[in-house]
Amino acid sequence: MTIAARLMLLLVLFATGGNAAAVQRALLVGVSELVNQPQVLWLQAPRNDVMLMRQTLMKQGFAPADITMLADGVAGAALPEAQRINEALARLLEQSRAGDFVMLYFSGHGTRLRDSTKRYQEPDGLAENFLARDARGTDSSGGSLPGGLRDVDFDRWIRAFLGKNVFVWSVFDTCSAASMTRSAAQPVEDVGPADDEVRFRGVRAGQLAASGQPALAQPAAPPPPEPAGVPRARYVAFFASESHQVTPELRLPRKARNARNAQPQGLLTWAVAEALQQKPATWRDLFNGVLDLYPPVIEELESRFPARELPSPVAEGNLDLPIFSNAAAPLSTRPVWRAERAGGSLTLKVGLLDGLEPGQEVRIVATLADGLQRTAQGRLVQADLGSARLAVPAALGELAQATSWSVTPVAEPASAALRVRSDSALPGGISLDYPASIRAAADAQADVRWVDLGAAGGRLEVLSPALAAAAQAGAAPAGAVVRDAAEARVRLQALAQLKWMSRLAELAKEGRLDGFDAVLEVRDESRVLRSAEVRDTAGGTLVLRQGERAELIVRNGSGHSIDLVVVGIDAQGILRAVYPEDLGEANRFERGTREAPASKRFALPWLKPGRAARLLVLATPAQARSAPRLFGAGMAETATNAGANTAELRVRGQLTPERDRQVYGAILRWTNAATP
Structure with a gap:
């Protein structure tokens, strides 16, 4: 092999990561x-x-x-x-x-x-x-x-x-x-x-x-x-x-x-x-x-x-990845939902809990029997907790032979966005699951202010009263100085996700899922010391003492499968996946009856004595023959440290330039004051 040929081979191997075949x-x-x-x-x-x-x-x-x-x-x-x-x-x-x-x-x-x-x-x-x-x-x-x-x-x-x-x-x-x-x-x-x-x-x-x-x-x-x-x-x-x-x-x-x-x-x-x-x-x-x-x-x-x-x-x-490839970058950065047509309307079996809102602009795709696709834009005319509706666009109205319909939001909903006031660019690499996002905002509307301190890092100031309690949970203490861009990114992502989590809990707080309950237990090495239903712990009544640990017990006696999401934020502002625990795991929780409920116990080792935290539990009856439903509370990032590699992550939310049902839901606000 000539020197030129060898150099060419090396260049090919370098360009393909050493895997040319x-x-x-x-x-x-x-x-x-x-x-x-x-x-x-x-x-x-x-x-x-x-x-x-x-x-x-x-x-x-x-x-x-x-x-x-x-x-x-x-x-x-x-x-x-x-x-x-x-x-x-x-x-x-x-x-x-x-x-x-x-x-x-x-x-x-x-x-x-x-x-x-x-x-x-x-x-x-x-x-x-x-x-x-x-x-x-x-x-x-x-x-x-x-x-x-x-x-x-x-x-x-x-x-x-x-x-x-x-x-x-x-x-x-x-x-x-x-x-x-x-x-x-x-x-x-x-x-x-x-x-x-x-x-x-x-x-x-x-x-x-x-x-x-x-x-x-x-x-x-x-x-x-x-x-x-x-x-x-x-x-x-x-x-x-x-x-x-x-x-x-x-x-x-x-x-x-x-x-x-x-x-x-x-x-x-x-x-x-x-x-x-x-x-x-x-x-x-x-x-x-x-x-x-x-x-x-x-x-x-x-x-x-x-x-x-x-x-x-x-x-x-990772369902949004390109088919039959080893790529890590998703083709879709926003969810795709199936729709059913009835006359001049399209109905979705997702709604407010999934990050939709009335008037939201969406992209409609009609796939014909031969695989050809036609697309058009539209707006939601109605959005309830678990469903949404829009009119069939005039450009697609004649497609009675369409075999399937799907709808994708054009952008993240403005109501879910973390609004940030900053006189300088925010740290890069921010990665969020839909519908959470981060947008630039003026002082009067901002949830958070970011101040770039140069070599000293930066300062995050929580301005929104709604997020003030989150600051106490360690997600971003008011006026907290962060050391570098990586730490700032993690804290901003946690605040953006927490804003959406809080909205989920607010939407679901009056709901009931018959036969389902989530109980938080405080234990020592040998026995249960005290317990309470998660929705009853908002006041932080369950305090951890030294030598104690917290565990979550979920029981499904509803008689049908449920879609379940449990996610927390620890004292450092890190998102913690509880269920599903892994990016590649389904969140379909098995059915059970009142006489024989399906149950599972989850360890929460990141809940520590004397440290605040948050825990969201959200569950709805599973819809038969439906795609995964994570309510926007799924974990895009599996790493639990500020230096996590973001190359594998789905980028659901991006900073916007300044120019431009039956349901169970509860959020645990664990104040967890230190107790001897």
Whole structure:
């Protein structure tokens, strides 16, 4: 190689971060036959799902040699046994390099059982397992399922890929899916006529125990490495159902029931393949396209299985990133919401709680059946707590054949913005989730004044009475001097987020969510000393003493799943994610009943004796077959220090130049005066 050629190669490697040959790979697993179980528990579609997904990925540019298949009944594919699945994951991890893209796909039965070895405990105490071909019944202790792949093991594999800077897209077309990366299903029922039968994916662990034989000893697969503190910035997952639900397989597409191309498929798999044909730009676009395909199928299944709770797909991760890439920068900097058309109106299932306000300007996108899009501008004519409405723009009025509608706010709402008065530029790199933002303002309207002190840093002065209490919480004491731009950025972000959090609590304060409660407990090492419902602690009545700690207990006995967000601000003004704890985690909290509520306990180690803090709890009934709903209180930043790298963050709010329902909500204002 000549010197010039070597220099050119070095330049190419430098420009691409040393990864000039990023590769897209996939592992597709489909388990139709459980060979150690009665055939009544077998499925028909997973082998078809694997073939459909392979064809779909090749249309997206995946090379056939980079798609590994483990499926029974598929020519050339290895059998999907537990050991082989773990070995395939290990090989894929070894092959992967920084910048690569990996899809992990699983189609088949899932089940749930108790597993006391889990570090993360589900609200109902059950663990999700994917059943490999050689799955057997539980052992005598009930905590092990031979031939089952545990949710915690999937989570470790995903974190191992993320630790190598590999983007991971996971798809679980199984029952009990939404916790597969961290129920006892209903019994097998009448599946319908042979030419159009419907099977539901999911078996009870007890069914396996009754029909399985004692398992032979097998060498345990080596666990994947566990990189510490890896953020899920390059991660997206689609789940066929919530943790307590099962998902169907049936002949698809329904409009061609008797045609040759209609064959048994998993509903999620088919919907993903169909939605990809519309060439979505982001994972959110893809998931919304999947949701658009569910209603006619669900309506038909509801008439055939009226007692069955039908599945609600769940998505988590960085949904605004470009599809099939390893990019960290989102294509969309503002939320995209599905809309439903009725006559001349478009209705959104989001509203004031999500950062919308009457009169707000929005961008409307109509996606036609062939994937083409038409856009127009409009304004909201109505916004309630959980819904909003606008007129269909005249330019789009004739599009009766539009397959889907979506709405995006043109800008953050002015009412949520932190108004800052400054005679100099604010620190750069400010990163906020919609709808929080920061805008320049005159003295009379400003919430905060920023004074640049040059080499000495700067001074933040809280001017708004509404934020004066926040200053006592440590977010930015009145007149506080900050050392550098990084610290100023963190404090400004905390104040902007706190302003929105306070508005959320104000909007929801009169609401009630039947069967839901959030209790704060003060404990020592052995017992609960005192407790109170969070909405009753506004006066700071629960004081921490030395040697005590605070914990939050959330209970959902409402009878349905809920969308839950819990976030705090500690004494240093740092935002603290409580639930969801991770950027890549869904905020769908499991359903429970009054007799058997789903509950979870959260440690709050950043609540310290003698230090003030804030804690927001917000919950609403989850809407079936809807995209994630974080109410603008989700955490864009997972790091908890002023020097956090902002390269991975979504920039939801920017400084504006000077030229230019049933709901539970409570905010804990913890004054927490020092007590001996």
